[in-house]
Amino acid sequence: MPRLLRPFTILVLMLPILVASGAGLLGQVRPRDGEWATYGGDLASRRYRPFDQINRENFKDLEVAWRFKTDALGPRPEFNFQSTPLMVDGVLYTTAGTRRAVVALDAATGEMLWMSREDEGKRGEAAPRRLSGRGLAYWTDGRESRIVYVTPGYQMIALDARTGRRVPGFGRNGVVDLKLEMDQPIDLESGEVGLHAAPIISNNVIIVGAAHLPGGTPKSRIHEKGYIRGYDARTGKRLWIFHTLPQNGEFGNETWLQDSWAYTGNVGVWAQMTIDEELGRLYMPVELPTGDYYGGHRPGNGLFGESLVALDLKTGQRKWHYQLVHHGIWDFDIPCAPILADITVNGRTIKAIAQPTKQNWLYVFDRVTGEPVWPIEERPVPKGDVPGEWYAATQPFVTKPAPYDLQGVSIDDLIDFTPELRAEAVKLVSRYKIGPLFTPPPVSRWEGPRGLIMVPSSTGGANWPGGSLDPETNILYIYSFRQPTVIGMINDPARSDMNFINGQARDPNAPPPAPAAPAAPGAVAGEGGGPALTVQGLPLLKPPYGTITATDLNRGEIVWQVAHGETPDAVRNHPALKGLNIPRTGRPAGRIGTLVTKTLVIAGEPGFFTMPNGQRGAMLRAYDKATGAEVGAVPMPAPQTGSPMTYMLNGRQYLAVPISGAGYSGELVVFRAPQSAAPTSSR
């Protein structure tokens, strides 16, 4: 049951909201100037606001308006605070804490107005996607306003935005059990489906995705399916369901050979989604089917795995789809919201949609028809050697824009600060398979290859924060990083009924690992200690390790790129690099969301370093959005882990950044423009 705080305070503070709630269009998230009312800033997922009070002149002088520590919102602190808050009518809403509580905070001061929590017991403990999640959704019809979110245990809850109390007329006492009405039997406690994304709402329809455990080593080829559903925002009634894994007789079912559609699962949408309200379209970035790196039990191209799918928002009927990866065996789940942009290409106006990906391509389509704006070519790709695997003969290659980061690995991509480091790197990779994008993972053998060194890794490239779009220029901004990972195929019947799962062969002459007590179903028998893929403690690949890229969608060309993230201490202080002049490298990590304003691109750093003030922390940086030149930075106690958002309140611009990291629990840090930048009336 929700526990409410300070109801009298709430009523007093919310009185102005009750008066001012003439939201206009019913049930639509149409933020007023100054607000941030949906996860992506708007339903087009642009993460853009045309504010300019925080600008290149004053960014370095930003004040901390308030800070909110999330430790008490759950039985223990959380260290991976990923939310993007919303701000509506002077109230900031966010999920936070290990129990994914919802809090309403005074957006000017950070004072807690209410808090709602759900203790889901074993159901919550068994959830595949735990912790605070990515955020929540706001809905209003002009009279009522609601906060809608999904718990770790996969229950959708509607709260009165004014009080935090559950909405009685929504589902059963404000709750819709998402493990029901999913067109498949799902155990309410242990069924492996959940979500950490925020729902998205438009035209009184709430869209809810589905997520599962990471799929590199699934226990079974038989798995829950990640269907997507639309719900009535007033009642919580299910309006439609879309079978992302088409059932018998449905379009796309024929792409599942040997009836593999029947038992295969996943194919959910764990990323954020995007809506074009004018077209009444929902755009879904779909993940791959069961088995991230082995598809032998699911022969065929497997629609709608790794596809961008457009649905009718009201009915859930498919309008078009485009499969970005056929029969995926690289875990290239489409990880983030596609971004809408009305672009002009060679004089022709196109309602476009741009999909960032882990594999560092920006796929750009006409969002009405699904036709690529620039050619996407089917090209032959190599087959691998894993017994039983079904390899797609071709994969789609984007011809434009150019990839925003590395795709695949060659010797030229290895560390080359010194010839000695390069030589060590060459020796290291000789035990592995390397190659371009779409090189298939091999069977892992101790004598080699022990696996595929995969770049981008299964975490990107880009990942769940996605990008930002400036509608004034149609320039899209995206953060990506380059960090290799090793993917090898092993057979381990003790762990999985799949013929192959991800792992690495052990040294046959080494003693077996100590037995777990009791026998461990999830143990790593068959895997070795694991390579860190470092050379004298340094990254295997050349910098830049982390990059922000600006791409002009009118021309399909990269405008600028900048290394984002200070050079790590371990590089700056490394004895082998003494005397070398190494430009800023960025960090080989992080899921970093960008924010674009009238003049700036803003993003926090993904890792700790020793800051100019001598303290351990990370910087929040601002770049000139036209050139990529850094124009200011302010210190933060920890790296950015959620995505930044901005709002205007009482004549001041605020900037909220969720942070956390190694040894630093989740905190929302809210900056504002310095007093000198505020209009006279608000001083």
Added chain:
Amino acid sequence: MKRVVVFSLALSAGAAYASALSAQPSRSVWDAVYTAEQAKRGEAAYGQHCASCHGGTLLGAEAAPALTGFEFNSNWDGLSVGDLFERIRMSMPVDDPGKVSAQQKADIVAHMLRVGGFPAGTTELPRDVQVLQQIRYVSTKP
């Protein structure tokens, strides 16, 4: 106003670091602070409780970060093994931190140190956080 704000930020930014420094650790992870046998026990415990999210090779996965390698080292550099142990004690495994004993968590840290390339010795890593606070996590060999 600005100076006050920046100062308070800096204070917090350095809080964990300062706590580590205030203990003035005399040893580091390069001083053979665990045993091979303990790391072996830790490997088994890791496989049972950690590998499903962090990957069998500690390289991380979609839902959890790497526990070895350059970026892990960069983020923990300068903190103490006690800080690392406390982080695990408080919050891991994420479904129920209480189901893995403090001894097992010390063993898991030993496994992480072995995979990280830090040398083993003849004395086991204790589960006493006060003692662990005296061991600095230093990624580059002094």
